[in-house]
Amino acid sequence: QAHLDRIADVDADVHAYLHVSERAVEVAADIDRRRVSGEKLSELAGVPLAIKDVLVTTDMPSTSGSRILEGFMSPYDATVVARARAAGLVPLGKTNMDEFAMGSSTEHSAYGPTHNPWDLDRIPGGSGGGSAAAVAAFEAPVALGSDTGGSIRQPAHVTGTVGLKPTYGGVSRYGAIALASSLDQVGPVSRTVLDSALLHDVIGGHDPHDSTSLEYAWPSFAAAARDGARGDILKGLRVGVISELPDSGFQAGVSASFRASLDLLAAHGAEIVDVSAPHFEYGVAAYYLILPAEASSNLAKFDSVRFGLRVDVPGGTVEDVMAATRDAGFGDEVKRRIILGTYALSAGYYDAYYGSAQKVRTLIQRDFDTAFASVDVIATPTAPTTAFRLGEVEDPLQMYLNDVATIPANLAGVPGISLPSGLSADDGLPVGIQFLAPAREDARLYSVAAALE
Numbered sequence: 001q002a003h004l005d006r007i008a009d010v011d012a013d014v015h016a017y018l019h020v021s022e023r024a025v026e027v028a029a030d031i032d033r034r035r036v037s038g039e040k041l042s043e044l045a046g047v048p049l050a051i052k053d054v055l056v057t058t059d060m061p062s063t064s065g066s067r068i069l070e071g072f073m074s075p076y077d078a079t080v081v082a083r084a085r086a087a088g089l090v091p092l093g094k095t096n097m098d099e100f101a102m103g104s105s106t107e108h109s110a111y112g113p114t115h116n117p118w119d120l121d122r123i124p125g126g127s128g129g130g131s132a133a134a135v136a137a138f139e140a141p142v143a144l145g146s147d148t149g150g151s152i153r154q155p156a157h158v159t160g161t162v163g164l165k166p167t168y169g170g171v172s173r174y175g176a177i178a179l180a181s182s183l184d185q186v187g188p189v190s191r192t193v194l195d196s197a198l199l200h201d202v203i204g205g206h207d208p209h210d211s212t213s214l215e216y217a218w219p220s221f222a223a224a225a226r227d228g229a230r231g232d233i234l235k236g237l238r239v240g241v242i243s244e245l246p247d248s249g250f251q252a253g254v255s256a257s258f259r260a261s262l263d264l265l266a267a268h269g270a271e272i273v274d275v276s277a278p279h280f281e282y283g284v285a286a287y288y289l290i291l292p293a294e295a296s297s298n299l300a301k302f303d304s305v306r307f308g309l310r311v312d313v314p315g316g317t318v319e320d321v322m323a324a325t326r327d328a329g330f331g332d333e334v335k336r337r338i339i340l341g342t343y344a345l346s347a348g349y350y351d352a353y354y355g356s357a358q359k360v361r362t363l364i365q366r367d368f369d370t371a372f373a374s375v376d377v378i379a380t381p382t383a384p385t386t387a388f389r390l391g392e393v394e395d396p397l398q399m400y401l402n403d404v405a406t407i408p409a410n411l412a413g414v415p416g417i418s419l420p421s422g423l424s425a426d427d428g429l430p431v432g433i434q435f436l437a438p439a440r441e442d443a444r445l446y447s448v449a450a451a452l453e
Ligand code: GLN
Pocket: 101, 102, 103, 104, 126, 127, 146, 147, 148, 149, 150, 151, 152, 179, 291, 403
């Protein structure tokens, strides 16, 4: 009830939610009854949960921020939602996002932007700006997000929250409306490292409904976070800093906060090591071919017949109806990427664009392999700037550059966490530090982040 009251107080200004559950209090009361009757419940039982609208839910609409899915009710719950319900978390509502998770500012939502609780004139990051803003504004203690190129970590960076993109295959994508299937991962957003770890323990692990889901005996992430919080893990920890990560584009306040965090790590016994990742700088270019290519294929199912919106064209053909529906249902950024992806996949261009991008992807994976042979984690600033003003970044290419530090993890499938590293000396806004680890070493990220926190 306290969270519902908070939503009633602030969400008209923040607009973190697209839908607030009518059943939250009832569900919470039921969990309380189970607790009182002596049932053994999980550590998160009774904790409210905000859910990014990319995840389908049976009791609330799921739109992925798009008009084309306005009012869509799913016949099933995403696996992560089903697991959260089974653990006794209380779904509070569905959070705002860039349409189909394409964006870095939540300005591309068909339902209007979310505002950053630190300064309502600024963006909350994207695409999961709603989940991050809800957590930052105390409208939810924990939330679910999805991260294809940074959509959990970059919003965490600009809102002073914690967000982790799991190892590819670590968390089920069943019921996550697909953007780019070789890059998408679902993960937690929270105010503390331990909270993310607890939620990750609930949602993670093998799911037979997701063919990319790993069969792996994951350790307890909460135990890793609690272990890390004691701090001694930093002694002798080798932290890699990428020499090539372009200094240009990183705001002075962001770089200064990053260096201060490195000093803090060194003061606690960590060894700061320069590592080379010469192909990282091509990550954005490769990603913005691979992502649109996969998205153009995934979004073909919104055809006016199977899901959501249908715009009737009296006397028109099926194709006319499809074209009119897609014209009305998709926003500009989605159309841009469908056109780009379709072009990149077309005969005659496939090798030049998609094929080259896949080669770059392999080179970035090899950069990680080489780097992780000599360091335990890699650290970077999560994103180049603090929260910019709504409407300030109009050029799509400039928007894409926000993802320079987050995209490599998605291309390589490795886990990444962003946690607050302080406030920028430039503007007093939150800055995040990102840690990356080898695939399957998500627990290491929780330990290191909890130690620094
Ligand atoms: N900003 C990136 C994009 O626009 C990230 C998206 C995401 O992670 N869903 O594609």
